[in-house]
Amino acid sequence: MNFQVGDQVIAEYKTGVYYGEIVEMSSTMKAAVRILAVKEHPTQGDLHNPMDPSVAFFHQRRALSHQEIALMPLATIRPYAGTVPSYSDSLKRALVAQIDKLTDMEAWARRSLQELAQLNNEYFPPSN
Template identity: 70%
Template sequence: MSFQIGDLVTAEYKTGMYYGEVVELTSSMKAAVKILAVNIHPTQGDLHNPMDPNVPFFHQRRALAHQEIALMPLSTIRPYAGAVPEYKESLHRALQDQMAKLAELEKKPEYEAWAKRSLQELEQLHQDYFPSVN
């Protein structure tokens, strides 16, 4: 699929998904995408050991910032033709969705420890993202 500068897209970056705008076609494999909104908040923890709370470093993964430009593989970018939500509202919704999924996973013994740890990280991120709401 070919993209043009200015195209609206959805794009995956690590474990998050974003609405964005193509700002530069850097190579035949990647494009620079300006972040406009958050669709799916990034997963917490170690990408190489998913759902494992007992790793040497449990990563706290922030969502990409509004208007941040990220270099993304073209294979993770899809055209988008809908309305782009407002960034802060989309971040809040994506964070709440992720927390709700983790609350459900927390009920399953095999995921309980990882979900609990992930929720702790997301609660901290919520305080960072929305300090006046707490």
């Protein structure tokens, strides 16, 4: 894809996804993108050990700031022709979506543990 300065894009940076604008083509492999809004909030924790809460350093990842410029590989950038939401509204929506997703996973894990405990009792009944 040939991007031009001024093109609106959706771009991934680490584990977050952003609406942005190309401000510089720094090489044939990367572009500088100005952040306009947040599509998906970055994932928390250690990327090398996903879903592991007991790692030595559990990373807190903040969303990139409004108007911040980040150098992103072209492979993580795609054109965007829609309306860009306000940064504040998009950040709130993305944060709430991440919280809701994790809350749903937590509820699923609790229910799964209940079902597995029942199966454990059926597979290996307690001796009387």
